[in-house]
């Protein structure tokens with residue numbers, strides 16, 4: 129027997145709804161089949177159901193996830209939740225309000241609050257940080273409460289394709305050890321970063337240059353509570369943020385090939401103890417050491433995957449299955465939830481009355497690919513460019529890193545602009561372009577000023593090299609966003 133979870137008793141439903149519910153449970157057929165009840169899949173199931181679509185949501189494990197990902201939701205993601213009528217999923221999970229960031233550069237801090245001038249209806253922008261699993265369970269519960277959704281614990285193994293037209297018709301699964309099939313007009317692949325179905329539709333594979341190592345710190349003292357912290361030093365960046373009243377997450381980036389993290393040097397644990405510990409804020413060091421000794425050290429790859437347009441009838445890739453960026457800026461969930469808002473508008477009954485009309489669906493997905501750029505190209509490019517600067521390992525990048533920090537110290541628009549982009553509030557790629565090159569020029573200026581005058585000819589050559597590096601950092605990511 130498949131595990132079918134539904135909170136509403138079918139006798140309360142109107143006859144047509146009851147028919148759709150029976151069709152889902154007995155014939156395993158619906159308008160939309162969603163693979164993966166993570167951030168994206170669960171929010172999308174609720175949203176499409178509220179538009180009158182019949183939805184089957186498949187998830188390989190309905191137990192509360194225990195992961196080190198998706199723990200800080202930017203204000204732009206909170207806004208998207210609100211727009212989807214899902215804001216209450218942030219209640220009762222011991223979520224912590226986030227008012228901005230503190231970036232420390234070789235122990236000198238700078239405060240980067242979310243821009244107050246972006247207040248909507250008198251409310252300042254706020255993010256939320258929490259235990260990922262608790263938030264996901266809230267979203268799943270919201271999906272289970274919808275009359276038009278059936279949530280089933282089942283592992284998708286293979287997409288079912290029409291051999292003549294190539295159209296995706298549904299998915300083969302394993303439910304409670306038994307093979308099983310589900311069919312829909314539209315199958316949504318939302319199975320996350322390790323998507324097994326992605327490669328059927330795109331030749332691009334995720335690029336991984338580093339991993340985040342995560343620990344949970346108990347009763348630690350952050351320099352600025354209710355803020356994300358970024359620690360910059362001669363090492364790759366470290367992130368810290370509260371995920372509960374007593375718990376704080378630390379994520380330490382370790383690039384591939386870091387000499388102090390080789391096996392001979394004690395691996396990642398050796399690197400964390402010897403190199404990272406002394407670079408942390410003093411109030412954090414004791415709990416970090418305790419977590420290192422007794423806690424569960426876990427790692428996740430930090431992937432880059434530019435989005436591709438969906439061209440296969442009957443299927444739609446979304447979330448991490450479609451597009452990923454470095455998690456330094458905490459943009460993944462904000463991108464996913466805003467994509468749900470766009471899909472809601474583009475696939476509404478008024479736009480596409482019948483999802484079996486695959487050419488209409490594909491035309492809308494093409495519009496989706498370009499409409500999401502306003503927000504997601506900003507999130508994607510910013511994450512990658514900022515990571516390059518924050519993990520600086522040559523003099524050009526170090527000059528840009530210093531330029532970036534000193535730019536933040538100028539305050540005003542030099543903070544409001546960049547943090548507005550990061551928060552998912554400013555959705556204009558040109559603003560990112562402008563601030564990035566302002567940082568590059570400022571970094572070059574600082575480099576000239578701190579070099580002795582007699583070295584000026586060499587300094588000028590080095591400045592050209594710094595500028596060239598800035599271009600090399602950002603243009604490949606810009607170009608990747610311009611592709612279909």
Ligand SMILES: Cc1cc2nc3c(=O)[nH]c(=O)nc-3n(C[C@H](O)[C@H](O)[C@H](O)COP(=O)(O)OP(=O)(O)OC[C@H]3O[C@@H](n4cnc5c(N)ncnc54)[C@H](O)[C@@H]3O)c2cc1C
Pocket residue numbers: 163164165166167168169186187188189196197198199200201202282283284285318319320321340379428429430431446447448449455457458459460461462464
């Ligand atoms: C280290 C790290 C830290 C991060 N921190 C943040 C952050 O602070 N803020 C932020 O916004 N983003 C963050 N992200 C990114 C964020 O986690 C993702 O963008 C987000 O979770 C994507 O949602 P999703 O629904 O696409 O995938 P997921 O949330 O991963 O959901 C996928 C779901 O599919 C299910 N599934 C997988 N395979 C199958 C199958 N075969 N059959 C059925 N079900 C299946 C999984 O069990 C899972 O429930 C981070 C990422 C990493 C790597």
Ligand SMILES: *[C@@H]1O[C@H](CO)[C@@H](O)[C@H](O)[C@H]1NC(C)=O
Pocket residue numbers: 145177178179180181182274275276
């Ligand atoms: C469920 O779908 C029907 C149409 O099939 C729609 O009339 C109804 O409003 C939907 N239910 C909810 C709770 O949105």
